[in-house]
Amino acid sequence: AQSVSQHNHHVILSEAASLELGCNYSYGGTVNLFWYVQYPGQHLQLLLKYFSGDPLVKGIKGFEAEFIKSKFSFNLRKPSVQWSDTAEYFCAVNAPGSSNTGKLIFGQGTTLQVKP
Amino acid sequence: NAGVTQTPKFRVLKTGQSMTLLCAQDMNHEYMYWYRQDPGMGLRLIHYSVGEGTTAKGEVPDGYNVSRLKKQNFLLGLESAAPSQTSVYFCASSFFRSYEQYFGPGTRLTVT
Numbered sequence: 436a437q438s439v440s441q442h443n444h445h446v447i448l449s450e451a452a453s454l455e456l457g458c459n460y461s462y463g464g465t466v467n468l469f470w471y472v473q474y475p476g477q478h479l480q481l482l483l484k485y486f487s488g489d490p491l492v493k494g495i496k497g498f499e500a501e502f503i504k505s506k507f508s509f510n511l512r513k514p515s516v517q518w519s520d521t522a523e524y525f526c527a528v529n530a531p532g533s534s535n536t537g538k539l540i541f542g543q544g545t546t547l548q549v550k551p
Numbered sequence: 552n553a554g555v556t557q558t559p560k561f562r563v564l565k566t567g568q569s570m571t572l573l574c575a576q577d578m579n580h581e582y583m584y585w586y587r588q589d590p591g592m593g594l595r596l597i598h599y600s601v602g603e604g605t606t607a608k609g610e611v612p613d614g615y616n617v618s619r620l621k622k623q624n625f626l627l628g629l630e631s632a633a634p635s636q637t638s639v640y641f642c643a644s645s646f647f648r649s650y651e652q653y654f655g656p657g658t659r660l661t662v663t
Contacts, residue, residue: 439593441593444591467650469650469651471654477656478555478641478654478655478656478657479594479641479643479654480654481651481653484651525593525594529650533650534648535601535648536582536599536601536607537582537584537601537645537646537648537649537650537652538584538596538599538609539596539650539652541586541593541594541595542593543591543592543593544591544593
């Protein structure tokens with residue numbers, strides 16, 4: 436079965452530290468990739484997305500992600516985190532053969548805790 | 552626009568009771584989804600719908616039923632709740648042939 440793996444389950448950083456969250460997927464075909472963020476007590480919001488083109492995509496709040504096809508990866512980065520970035524982060528990829536359903540496969544999530 | 556809304560926000564059920572969760576979207580989206588979120592397991596797809604009157608099973612459909620009688624609404628039913636169904640339930644929707652999903656605020660369900 437196709438899967439999405441997020442290597443870091445719980446990350447603790449101090450403010451101003453740099454962030455990189457790993458995401459790998461197992462599907463080898465055409466992919467559409469997403470990072471969603473869930474702030475405490477809130478619903479999931481889209482952080483950024485990759486469909487095609489420039490493999491380095493920029494999202495909201497200073498986040499970016501790089502699609503590396505050869506590594507089946509879509510890692511999320513931010514140069515300097517803030518306390519307000521404390522949240523859970525989910526990587527997602529389109530399910531294979533799902534162009535008529537829009538289905539996504541989500542990773543397990545990474546909880547980021549930023550200490551002030 | 553309200554986006555995607557869910558009713559109720561919280562619910563406590565006893566084992567064996569039934570309930571229906573309502574999801575409504577005002578974005579004229581074709582596709583709608585129900586997920587459950589459990590610690591360390593991410594979001595798992597329960598059921599989904601690609602249009603009014605159609606539904607299909609997702610990854611974890613057992614114990615749940617759904618209906619989409621109107622395009623804007625997607626109902627998730629639990630006929631006989633079990634403690635294993637204690638979870639946070641999220642509804643999402645997206646445009647036709649789009650993977651970008653918009654999420655509702657969630658329903659926290661506890662089954663005792």
